[in-house]
Amino acid sequence: MICPIENEDIEVLLAYCSGTVGDAKAAELKLHVSGCPDCAPFVQLQHAVWNALDVWESNPVSSDFDRRLYARIAEVDREPWYRRAFDFVRPMFQQPALPLAAATVVIMAGFFFDRKQVILPVPSQPAAIRVSVTEAEQVERTLDDIQMLHQFDLDSQEAEKPSKSM
Numbered sequence: 001m002i003c004p005i006e007n008e009d010i011e012v013l014l015a016y017c018s019g020t021v022g023d024a025k026a027a028e029l030k031l032h033v034s035g036c037p038d039c040a041p042f043v044q045l046q047h048a049v050w051n052a053l054d055v056w057e058s059n060p061v062s063s064d065f066d067r068r069l070y071a072r073i074a075e076v077d078r079e080p081w082y083r084r085a086f087d088f089v090r091p092m093f094q095q096p097a098l099p100l101a102a103a104t105v106v107i108m109a110g111f112f113f114d115r116k117q118v119i120l121p122v123p124s125q126p127a128a129i130r131v132s133v134t135e136a137e138q139v140e141r142t143l144d145d146i147q148m149l150h151q152f153d154l155d156s157q158e159a160e161k162p163s164k165s166m
């Protein structure tokens with residue numbers, strides 16, 4: 001017989017240990033295992049696991065377990081979808097490294113989009129003009145300032161006229 005462990009066919013040894021192989025196969029495996037230095041310890045450990053599982057007893061389930069379980073399922077079903085989604089995501093953010101990584105990504109994205117070049121096509125000119133977003137914002141702010149100063153100048157001139165008449 002070919003050794004199941006050498007043949008990487010562990011399932012047949014597991015089936016032998018659980019007693020789910022036929023009598024002929026079981027006899028063949030018993031003969032092999034008794035003389036195989038690889039299979040013998042494997043089968044011995046499997047029998048130890050099976051014996052431990054036979055002895056192990058789980059804690060008894062409380063009498064109202066089913067009622068509480070279905071009540072909890074119904075409670076979750078009544079929650080809005082975004083609450084369930086948050087409950088699904090929340091454990092990820094309870095890890096100490098994840099909020100730091102998320103903050104780093106947000107900061108890096110801020111730097112990336114701050115330095116992004118925008119190409120504005122100008123219909124009257126054949127070549128596109130490169131203007132950075134920050135330059136365009138500075139020009140807009142300067143124009144707003146000039147307009148505000150001009151308005152302030154007009155307001156101050158109007159304010160002087162009544163004072164002269166007084």
Ligand SMILES: [Zn+2]
Nearest residue numbers: 003004036039
């Ligand atoms: Zn073997």
